[in-house]
Amino acid sequence: MDIVLYQFLTEVPLAAAIWSVLLVLALTALAVLVARPERDRPAAVEPPARPAAPPAPAAADLRRYAEEVAVAAAGAAQNARRRRAAWTAAQDAAERAWQAYDEAETAARRFRDAGALPTPHTPRTPAEYAARERWLHHAATAAHLRGELSIGQLCDVFARRGGWDPRLHPVEQEVVLARAVRDGRLARYRAAAARERAAWGDAELAAGAARALAAEAYAAAERARPAHAPTTSATASGRVLGITGWRPPRPAPAR
Template sequence: MDIVLYQFLTEVPLAAAIWSVLLLLALTVLAVLVARPERDHPPAVAPPAGPAAPTAPAAADLRRYADEVAVAAAGAAQNARRRRAAWTAAQDAAERAWQAYDEAETAARRFRDAGALPTPHTPRTPTEYAARERWLHHAATAAHLRGELSIGQLCDVFARRGGWDPRRHPVEQEVVLARAVRDGRLARYRAAAVRERAAWDDAELAAAAARALAAEAYAAAERVRPAHPSATTATASRRARKALGWPHPRPSAPAPAR
C-alpha cells in the first residue's frame, strides 16, 4: 500500500507538469497564428505605381527651364526669319544682276554683229582724233552715271588703260564699250550669286537651330504640363509647335552664266 501511494505521489505531478508544458506550447502556437494571419492568406499583389509626381522644387525647376527654353526658341525663330529675309533679298539682287547681264550681253551681241560692217572712212587728222577722244569720254561718263561702268573702268578710259584707245572710230568704240559693260555686269552677277549662296547657308543654319530649340521647348513644356499646367507653359508649348513647323526655304537655281 505504501509503494502504490509513493508511485502515485511521484508520477502524477510529473505527468501534470508535462501536460502543462504541452498546453503552454499549444497556446503559444495559437497566439502566433492569430497575430500573423497573412501566413494563411497571402497578400494581394499591389498594382504597379505610376510615375511619381515631382515635388514642389522639382516642378519649379521644370517650369523655369521650360520658360527659358521657350524664350530661346522664340529668339532663334526670329533670327531664322531675319536670315530668311536676308536670303530672299540676296536672291532678288542676284536675279536683277542676272537680268542686267543678260541685257548687256544682248547689246554686246548686237554691236558685235554691226561691227562686221566696214568702218566708216574719216580723215585721220588731229581734229578727228580729238573728236573721237571726246566722244569716248562722253560715252564712258554717261555709262558710268547709268551704273554700267564702275569708277575703276571709267578711270581706265581716261588713262587709256585696259584696251581703251581713243583713236578708234566711234563705231569700234561702241563695240568695246558694250563688251566692257557686259563684262562688268557679269562680274557683279557672279558676286551677287556668291552672296546669295552665303545667305542661303546662313538661313539654313538658323532654321536648323530654330527647329532644334523648338523641339526642346516643346518637350520641356510637355514635361511640365501633367503636373502643373499654367498659362506660361501653354504659351511655351504653342510657340514650340509653331516653331517646329518652320517652313523650309526652297531656293530657285540661279541662271548659269553664259
C-alpha cells in the same frame, strides 16, 4: 573495522547523490545548448544598405528650364525669319543682276554683229582723233552715270589703259564699250549670286537651329506639365518657318 565499514556505508550514498546531481546539471546544460545553438554562433553580417536614389527634379526647376528654352526658341525663330528675309533680298538682287547682264549681253552681241561691217572711212587728221577721243570720253561718262561703268573703268578710259584706245573709230569704240559694260555686269551678277548662296546657307542653319530649339522647348514643357494637365500638339508648339522656294543661281554663259 566496524567504524570503517560504518563510514563507508554512510558516505558512499552521499557521494552517489552528489554525483547524480552534478550529472543531472550537466545533462540539463547540454540539452539547453543543443536546443538554442544560435547563442554561441557569431552574428550574421548584414549587407550594406544601398544608397538612396537621387530625388527627382523639382517641378519649379522643370518649369524654369522650360521657360528658358522657350525664350531661346523664340529668339531662334526670330533670327530664322531675319535670315530668310535677308536671303529673299539677296535672291531679288541676284535676279536683277542677271537681268542687267542679259541686257548687256544682248547689246554686246548686237554691236558685235554690227562690227562685222566695214568701218566707215574718215580722214586720219589730228582733229579727227580729237573728236574720237571726245566721243569716247562722253560715252564713257554717260555709261558711268547710268551705272554701267565703275569709277575704276572710267579712270582707265581717261588714262588710255585696259584696252581703251581713243584713236579707234566710234563704231569700234561702241563695241569695246558694250563689252566693258557686259563684263562689269557679269562680275556684279557673280558677286550677287555668291551673296545669295551665302545668305541661303545662313538661313538654312538658322532654320535648323530654330527647329531644334522648338522641339526641345516642347519636350521641356511636356516634362514640366502636371500629370492632369491636357497636352498640346507638338506641331503647334514646335512650328518654325521653313526655308522654301530656293532657286539656284543662274549659270553665267562661258565667255
